Amino acid sequence: MNYLRILVLCCGWLVSFSAAQAQGRIKGVVQDSITNEPLSFASVFLANTTLGATTTESGTFDFAKVPPGTYELVGSYVGYRLAKQTITVGPTPLQVTLRLAPTGQQLGEVVVQPAPNKPEEYKKFTELFLGGTSFSAQCTISNPEAVRVLFDDTDNELSVRAKEYVQIDNDALGYRLKYFGLDFSHNEDDGSVAYVGQPVFEEMTSPDEAKRRKWAANRLTAYKGSFMHFLRSVYQNRLKEEGFLVQQVRVLYNPRYEQIEKQREALQKSRPDGAFTAAEQDSLDRWARAVPVTATLNTNALPIDSIRRVSADGRHTYLRFTGELQVAYFGEAPDPRYKRKMSPLGAPPRGTTYPANRQVSRLKLQGKEAEIQANGSLLNPLDVYNGEYWGFERIGEFLPVDYNPPASATVRPAAPARPAPPRR
CATH class of the missing domain: 2.60.40.1120 (Carboxypeptidase-like, regulatory domain)
Known part of the structure; x- marks a missing residue:
């Protein structure tokens, strides 16, 4: 994935x-x-x-x-x-x-203006950067002239830079975001997206009280189930209370897949006319069903000690686990624009069901562990990869880290698994 x-x-x-x-x-x-x-x-x-x-x-x-x-x-x-x-x-x-440090132009220096962005490349960048959610649709880059998009067809990579900052007006959340030092890249071969920078948020103002209430409600929606919400829940040992279920993903590699691919290629080369015998066609059909990797899900919830490590002096807390995790959030339905199958792995324990409206994400570490600071963030964001639903949420749901949900807001905890209806 x-x-x-x-x-x-x-x-x-x-x-x-x-x-x-x-x-x-x-x-x-x-x-x-x-x-x-x-x-x-x-x-x-x-x-x-x-x-x-x-x-x-x-x-x-x-x-x-x-x-x-x-x-x-x-x-x-x-x-x-x-x-x-x-x-x-x-x-x-x-x-x-x-x-x-000044960037001062030297005497006699010739300034070369960059070529305009190609519309299709700029459109691709905005789709990947802003995201495809309902909130993303309400985001606008107000200074497109500051963005420089370049596509390298040698490595199929789209890269984006901004001379000073990219300004995004998020009318869904009521924030004006200035993203300084943007360094964005997208590789078409593996589908990866990465961006780094130093953003600052400005609160939008409006005389319309209904609009201000809508902004507050949308911010709470963006927060619920977010990676920020998850990290805070891990740090405070409140996963269940906050509506999260964390399960172990077991990834299995097919040791025969490479050999199967070589057999398939050899057979196809030996029959350039495509005239395969019945037995050969049966082998090709069987080999086509082979996959390099399969994944299974342990249906039991992981205990906090399998996810988090606290140092002996209590001063450091780490996100620590092996392999990959599936993180389900039961406190909010997914965005209606999310079209992928939710929870592609496994099923709930036999005789139980999970609520249909849940958000399911995947998580893995770059190394053995990632430190969560006392303020609830990762000391080094490079230590963690996330995907599935968290990968779907982008700038449209991007909140400043000084956001805190209203004291009156309640998060529905993950409901215990319910008995499944009897089979008829």
Whole structure:
């Protein structure tokens, strides 16, 4: 199966942590890396959050109330390269200096304007980047001229860059997203999609109260069952309470598949006219049904200790498991635009049924484990691949990590398996 790698260098936090721990403070200055002169009115933000600021005339900035956690602090200024610095916010105030390197044009340098994007390649990018959900249909890239799309037919790879940022207006969730440093790639051979960058969210405003309520309701819909929701549930040991069921996927490789393929190719070459005997055609039909990989599902729910490891000192928590996992979420029906068969693996235990309206995703690790920070995010997003339903959700459902569901919102927990109706 294809897995989506969304490589967003970001972090998040949980309601319980932001409420229980004192908020931190970040003060700093943005300077020219060569002259050390302060840069007035530069943009500074914490990636993947709604927390942003503009520097004063003396180049200083101040984030007075920041929930604890690890962030990517980003500085942006016209005529300068993006500056990034990883910081960890705690009770002690931080003092940070961001130095931006100028991109200044040299005397006599000739600026070559890039060729316009091919419409079909740009359309392919927007479909893959924004996604195909109902919320994705309400997203618009408002500065398409900033996007440069290139297709390399040698390796069948579509790559996309943006000189400064890509701006996406999400009218479904009420966010204006500026995606700085976008580096997007799609390989047509294996179907993989990856993108990395430093996004910042801005809250949209509207005098229409009904629209604001709709935004709030859609944000909750986007959150329920999301990968962010899952990670927070793992960290807090609340998988069942939050509506998740995690099961082990067993992947089996067919050791004879390569030999079967060689036999099939040899037989077809020996009969260029396609005149196979009945026995040969029977062999070809049988070989055509062979598959390189099969997967089965352990119907029992995995205990938390098979998914999560907590260090002896209690200071580190890891997502840890072997092989692949199937993660079902029972708290919300899938998007009506999701046309793939849900839960392609296995069936519930004999004599039981699962609710039909569930979201089913797949998960695997790049290595042995991936650290979940105290704020609920992965320390290194590159450590995890996800697919199926999570792979279907893209920018249309993309929430800032400082999003927390309303206190009044309840998530329906995963219902225990119900007895199946008697067979007649």
